[in-house]
Amino acid sequence: MRRLFQFRGGVHLREHKKDATLHPVVPAGLPKRLVLPLQQHIGKPAKPVVAVGDKVLKGQVVAEASDTVSSPVHASSSGVVTAIAAQPIPHASGLSAPCIVIETDGQETWRPRDEQVYDYHQLSRAQLREKIRQAGIVGMGGAGFPSHIKLDPDGKSVDTLILNGAECEPYITCDEMLLRERALEVIVGLRIMRYALNAQRCIIGVENNKHKAFLALLQQVRNTGADFIEVIQVPTVYPTGGEKQLIHVLTGKEVPSGGLPLDVGIVCHNVGTAYAVYRAIEFDEPLISRYVTIAGSVAHARNLEVLIGTPVIDLITECGGNPGTLSRVIMGGPMMGIALHSTDVPVIKTTNCILVNARVGDVPLPSRGDFALPCIRCGACAESCPVGLLPQQLYWYSRAKDFDKVQDYHLFDCIECGCCDYVCPSQIPLVHYFRYAKTEIWALEREKKQANIARRRHEFREFRLEREKREKQERHKRKRQALKKDSGTGGEADAKKAAIEAAMERVRAKREAAKPRNVDNLTEQQQRLVDEADARRARAAGRSNDKENRA
Amino acid sequence: MSLATPSSPHIHSGASITALMLRVLLALVPAIVAYTWFFGWGLIINIGIAVTVALGSEALMLRLRRRPLAPFLTDGSAVLTAVLLAFCIPPLAPWWITVMGAAFAIIVAKQLYGGLGYNPFNPAMVGYVMLLISFPLEMTSWVPSHILHQLQIGFVDTVQIIFQRDFPYALSMDALSAATPLDSVKTELGLNHTVPEIIAGNAIFGDFGGVGWEWVGNWVLLGGMWLIFKRDITWHIPFSVLGSLFAISFFFFMLDPDAYPSPMFHLFSGATLLAAFFIATDPVSASTTPRGRLIYGAGIGLLIYVIRTWGSYPDAVAFAVLLMNMAAPTIDYYTRPPVFGHAETEPEPASENGGGDT
Numbered sequence: 001m002r003r004l005f006q007f008r009g010g011v012h013l014r015e016h017k018k019d020a021t022l023h024p025v026v027p028a029g030l031p032k033r034l035v036l037p038l039q040q041h042i043g044k045p046a047k048p049v050v051a052v053g054d055k056v057l058k059g060q061v062v063a064e065a066s067d068t069v070s071s072p073v074h075a076s077s078s079g080v081v082t083a084i085a086a087q088p089i090p091h092a093s094g095l096s097a098p099c100i101v102i103e104t105d106g107q108e109t110w111r112p113r114d115e116q117v118y119d120y121h122q123l124s125r126a127q128l129r130e131k132i133r134q135a136g137i138v139g140m141g142g143a144g145f146p147s148h149i150k151l152d153p154d155g156k157s158v159d160t161l162i163l164n165g166a167e168c169e170p171y172i173t174c175d176e177m178l179l180r181e182r183a184l185e186v187i188v189g190l191r192i193m194r195y196a197l198n199a200q201r202c203i204i205g206v207e208n209n210k211h212k213a214f215l216a217l218l219q220q221v222r223n224t225g226a227d228f229i230e231v232i233q234v235p236t237v238y239p240t241g242g243e244k245q246l247i248h249v250l251t252g253k254e255v256p257s258g259g260l261p262l263d264v265g266i267v268c269h270n271v272g273t274a275y276a277v278y279r280a281i282e283f284d285e286p287l288i289s290r291y292v293t294i295a296g297s298v299a300h301a302r303n304l305e306v307l308i309g310t311p312v313i314d315l316i317t318e319c320g321g322n323p324g325t326l327s328r329v330i331m332g333g334p335m336m337g338i339a340l341h342s343t344d345v346p347v348i349k350t351t352n353c354i355l356v357n358a359r360v361g362d363v364p365l366p367s368r369g370d371f372a373l374p375c376i377r378c379g380a381c382a383e384s385c386p387v388g389l390l391p392q393q394l395y396w397y398s399r400a401k402d403f404d405k406v407q408d409y410h411l412f413d414c415i416e417c418g419c420c421d422y423v424c425p426s427q428i429p430l431v432h433y434f435r436y437a438k439t440e441i442w443a444l445e446r447e448k449k450q451a452n453i454a455r456r457r458h459e460f461r462e463f464r465l466e467r468e469k470r471e472k473q474e475r476h477k478r479k480r481q482a483l484k485k486d487s488g489t490g491g492e493a494d495a496k497k498a499a500i501e502a503a504m505e506r507v508r509a510k511r512e513a514a515k516p517r518n519v520d521n522l523t524e525q526q527q528r529l530v531d532e533a534d535a536r537r538a539r540a541a542g543r544s545n546d547k548e549n550r551a
Numbered sequence: 552m553s554l555a556t557p558s559s560p561h562i563h564s565g566a567s568i569t570a571l572m573l574r575v576l577l578a579l580v581p582a583i584v585a586y587t588w589f590f591g592w593g594l595i596i597n598i599g600i601a602v603t604v605a606l607g608s609e610a611l612m613l614r615l616r617r618r619p620l621a622p623f624l625t626d627g628s629a630v631l632t633a634v635l636l637a638f639c640i641p642p643l644a645p646w647w648i649t650v651m652g653a654a655f656a657i658i659v660a661k662q663l664y665g666g667l668g669y670n671p672f673n674p675a676m677v678g679y680v681m682l683l684i685s686f687p688l689e690m691t692s693w694v695p696s697h698i699l700h701q702l703q704i705g706f707v708d709t710v711q712i713i714f715q716r717d718f719p720y721a722l723s724m725d726a727l728s729a730a731t732p733l734d735s736v737k738t739e740l741g742l743n744h745t746v747p748e749i750i751a752g753n754a755i756f757g758d759f760g761g762v763g764w765e766w767v768g769n770w771v772l773l774g775g776m777w778l779i780f781k782r783d784i785t786w787h788i789p790f791s792v793l794g795s796l797f798a799i800s801f802f803f804f805m806l807d808p809d810a811y812p813s814p815m816f817h818l819f820s821g822a823t824l825l826a827a828f829f830i831a832t833d834p835v836s837a838s839t840t841p842r843g844r845l846i847y848g849a850g851i852g853l854l855i856y857v858i859r860t861w862g863s864y865p866d867a868v869a870f871a872v873l874l875m876n877m878a879a880p881t882i883d884y885y886t887r888p889p890v891f892g893h894a895e896t897e898p899e900p901a902s903e904n905g906g907g908d909t
Contacts, residue, residue: 007891009563094556169563244891257892328555355561371622374668376568378834379785387891392839393883404810410890418560423565426668432558471852 002203002232005252007399009236009386011366011419013170015209018172019301020189020293027289029318033082034102034309035346036062036073037089041138042145043069048100054081057111059286062100071146073138076307078290088183090188090312090331090348094341102309114284120192123515128196128281136349137282141175141241141270142332144350145518147277147474150267151196159265162250163190163274165206165213166234166241169333172353174291175271177303178456179213182275183220187529189274191226201228204271205246208233238335239417243268244295245359245386257413272352292351295321296330297358306347312354313343321356328357335418373426381430386412389422396513398437403444406437414438568667572627574783578774579624579634579829589696589763592636592709593642597649600713601633601640604653612662626665628667632656635675639822639869640682641693642723646713648689652678663820671834676869683869686819691865695755696763702727730816732761733821734865736812744808762821764774768824775828784832787841793818797855811860821866823855826889830868836876843879843886850875 010514018471037044045422046063056062056075079102085097120128133148141164163186167175176506179186184203194202204221206214217231234240234249244255246268253264261268272290279285292315295301299320310450312331313323323343330337347354381391389410397406414434483494564762586594598672600820609629615618633653636781656678664670668703683690704719718724730738732755739749750756757765778784811821817823822830831851832836838847858867 008888013562027714092556146904248891252893254894256894257890259892272614289836307617326554328557328561329561330561332559334562335560337559337561339559339561340554341556342554359557366563366565367561371619372627373622374666375569376668376834377837377839378571379839380566382888383785388888390840390883390887409887410893416559421560422562422564423668425568425569425571427563429558429562435558471807488656508901512663 002230003252004232004234006235007240007248007386009384009419010186011384012236012240013238013422016170016295017173017176017209020171020295020303021177021180022540023300023302025177025303025305028292028307028315029308030077030104030108030309030338031310031314033311034076034079035087035311035344036076036100036102036309036486037087037181037346037348038063038073038098039069039089039464040073040144040234040308040348040350042143043067043071045098046070046073048084048098050081050084050100052081052084055079056081056102059288060111060114061134061286062102065146065201069146069149071138072134072286073100074136074286074288075102076309077102077104078107078109078345088342090338090340090345090351092338100348106270109302110294119360120195125196127199128192132196132277132280135276135285137273137280138287138348138349139270140272140276140287140352141243142292142336142350142352144348147273148487149271150269152195153197153267154262156262157265158197158199158262158267159249160267161190161194161197161202162247162266162268163202163204164241164243164246164259164268165204165210165217165271166246166545167210167338168207168236168238168241169335169353170238171295171355172293172333174293174303174352176210176213177293178270178275178291179210180216182234183213183216184224185219186271186274187220187224187226187229188282189276189278192277193227193269193274199267202226202230202248204231204351205232205234205250207236207240209236211246216444230546238419239386239415240415242415242514243384245413257410259387265314287349290347290349290351291352293346294321295353296320296356296478297326298356306351308349309346311344313345313346315354316343316356322358325358326356327359330355330357335422336416348429365474368421368424368429372428375426375428378425380423380425384419384423386417386419387415389414391434394437395428395430395433401437403437403438403441407441411437411441446459511546568626568628571633571783574632574728574781575778575829578636578778578783579638579771580775581770582638582767582825583634585767586642586763588662589699589766590642590694591699591704592706593644593713594637595641595899596709596713597637597640597644598634600646600649601637601653602630604631604650605636605657607660608654608657612658613666616662616666618666623667626667629657629661632661632674632678635825636678639675639679639826641690641728643694643709643727644689644692645711645716648682648686652682657682667907670835671879673830673833673872675833676830676876678870679869680873683864691731691734692724693731694727695761696731697755698727698729729755731821731865732756732764732816733859736816737859737865740810747809748811751754760816760821763818764821768819771824771828774823775877776825777847778828778832784828785841785844787844788832788837788848788851790828791845791876792852793823793830795849795852796823796855797852803860815854818857821859822868826851826868826872828853831872834863836872836879840886842888842889843882846882846886847875850878 006397044067048063050056050062058075058078060075061072065072081100082103083101087099089097095344102406124442125448129148129151135149138144139147165175165179190202204217214233221229221231232250238246240249247253247255247261247266255264276287289305291303293303294315302319317323329340329343331340332338332353333355375392375395385391393405393409394411418431418433424430562684575716585626606629610624613623618834636652656674660672660674660677704740708719719782735753736749755761775789779786797814800817804813831848854871854874855867858870859865
């Protein structure tokens with residue numbers, strides 16, 4: 001048995017996972033309208049390559065990657081592009097962002113696909129990554145980082161490739177269902193990823209509350225004889241599914257703060273991503289659908305295979321939720337999910353769950369009270385923090401806006417898992433405070449950066465003005481010199497001026513000559529001669545004075 | 552249709568300060584019963600006075616500070632402060648002692664510092680120390696258990712004593728009261744008696760500490776264990792308070808058992824156990840990091856011994872707690888736990904994980 005490690009803290013949550021796992025996964029109904037945000041990933045938004053009115057086919061690229069860290073977007077079904085405009089997107093801010101809207105035609109006509117079944121070993125690793133990039137695959141566990149980058153070992157050696165099937169949040173069961181139903185496909189995807197990374201060995205981590213998924217994986221690993229893959233059950237503690245937490249549990253290694261798992265020779269991908277990779281390589285299918293759990297106040301909680309871009313409201317209706325009585329709709333789990341401002345927002349590549357709350361006939365999620373009491377420093381938050389932070393101190397300094405101190409206490413290591421918030425007896429919205437502090441610090445940094453740029457600009461301007469002034473002076477000087485040199489050919493006034501100056505110069509020289517010179521350290525004889533000369537001069541001067549007086 | 556859009560997480564464990572304080576109070580109930588059994592109705596009456604005054608003072612201050620009354624009056628913290636203070640006041644002390652102590656604890660030590668969560672010192676202990684320094688006579692007049700039981704002082708008698716200083720059988724407080732075990736040991740050691748002599752010659756001493764007190768101690772211990780079991784307090788502070796007190800008293804006891812009472816006497820006398828489980832563990836004024844709590848508790852244990860043995864007060868719990876309250880922020884600063892991913896040494900690569908299947 002592999003020795004497992006334990007991260008500090010964490011909380012035990014009620015799972016609520018049973019309802020949605022009773023039925024096999026079926027495709028969700030084809031929506032009339034697909035909304036495809038240009039940014040469903042970390043990095044730069046994709047660039048549209050279609051125009052309004054264009055007919056698109058299922059799987060066709062509608063927006064291409066605009067940068068290395070970016071990901072293309074594909075039409076999830078065939079139809080007509082009706083708009084390329086800002087639409088509400090699933091984001092905590094409730095803001096809108098550019099999306100491509102497609103009116104589906106119900107035909108589901110595929111673009112031509114590469115029929116050839118590849119043996120992925122025949123492709124080079126770079127080719128494989130390129131195919132994955134073109135398929136628009138991003139991390140499907142929630143972060144949405146473009147997968148082709150995470151499949152590039154970047155010259156480092158990868159010891160272990162971990163497949164994250166922990167799925168530690170309550171209600172969410174899409175990964176579990178995927179593993180139960182598509183274990184073989186996930187394993188093939190894993191092998192492709194292993195090849196791309198040239199990884200030594202693979203571990204699939206599954207929480208021990210998903211026994212069926214675990215058994216399915218175990219069986220398929222045995223069947224395929226892949227002895228380099230270990231399937232490991234990890235204890236069900238929230239947040240085991242956090243990347244750094246799972247790596248620690250499985251290997252005992254701590255990913256350094258601000259570092260990547262690659263720094264400790266590990267790469268971690270979500271099981272859903274592995275499945276998407278499999279579809280992309282073996283079937284030339286881009287990422288246009290995913291498993292999504294619909295749970296909470298719906299008549300039929302279940303998992304559906306949903307086309308990316310499907311409006312959330314369609315799914316709620318399909319699972320027997322009443323659109324008229326919704327009180328809160330969470331995308332993601334109850335611990336880290338975002339409460340949607342509108343149910344018109346689409347399912348995106350990272351959407352794993354739609355958790356519905358209704359005003360009527362619902363057992364509401366036990367939530368924080370509206371009134372938070374002051375922190376009593378009980379330390380329950382610190383005990384629950386999987387990162388080993390002191391949330392009570394972070395809270396204190398966030399409130400005081402002491403952003404230096406809050407960074408001393410490692411604010412930026414906070415993964416916003418919500419454990420502290422969950423256990424807080426004062427019911428303080430701690431994570432909210434931490435997000436606020438992070439945002440403020442980012443804003444300050446941006447301001448500082450901008451101020452620096454402005455300062456540099458200003459300094460350069462000063463320098464430039466100074467330089468121009470100097471250059472101007474130089475130019476004038478040179479001009480003057482040039483004029484002086486060929487003054488003969490210059491204007492009359494100049495010639496006159498020069499003549500006067502020359503005369504003055506001569507007078508000055510004469511006067512200079514008249515003055516006694518070298519009168520220091522004279523010999524006696526010399527001194528005498530000088531004195532005599534002076535006397536003569538005085539006499540002469542006296543005579544001339546007399547003359548003047550008489551005149 | 553408007554959807555609620557609160558910030559994540561969207562669920563909560565349901566933990567609340569009220570529930571926490573109620574459980575702490577519940578954990579005190581056995582000790583209160585035992586105390587009443589041994590020392591009469593005084594404690595119950597004092598608790599009644601203290602709670603009333605504490606809630607009244609809290610309400611008054613909240614109003615002056617323009618804070619909402621309901622959430623703070625129902626959080627249970629003022630009640631707990633009042634009960635702990637009442638526990639420390641002699642059961643037959645005059646009513647105004649309790650009134651002043653409770654009012655001082657809530658108004659000065661708690662609300663003037665900003666109320667719940669902002670008091671740097673344990674309010675109950677501040678109230679107690681104020682009383683002890685200002686009214687040493689009233690605060691050290693304890694009536695031993697066996698005398699109370701001989702006189703069969705009932706509820707009505709107790710009320711009359713507390714409110715009117717009206718003693719039955721025309722007795723007086725002077726006649727009734729006696730030194731506490733800690734006090735006797737201290738005084739008589741000063742008279743060059745040995746510890747065994749002192750204990751043998753006085754009916755107030757029981758097996759470990761004083762008659763009655765040691766039983767109260769047992770129930771306090773039990774309540775405290777329950778709180779640890781319920782994860783309302785962590786083991787760190789009780790363990791380090793008792794552990795350090797035991798260690799240092801054991802050391803001196805081994806040096807000279809005649810001059811220094813046994814560790815068990817220290818653990819079961821005075822307010823040691825109450826402090827370890829219920830007073831030092833007040834989260835607001837204590838250290839909050841695991842290592843910090845150990846240091847904080849050890850400091851309290853050592854100070855209790857030092858003040859009891861060489862100081863001028865027979866019991867020292869309140870002073871020890873307040874002194875360590877002062878140190879708590881500094882202790883916290885220097886005992887921050889290591890943060891994930893900030894390990895000083897890089898973890899060893901591979902192998903040590905003992906990989907491989909069975």
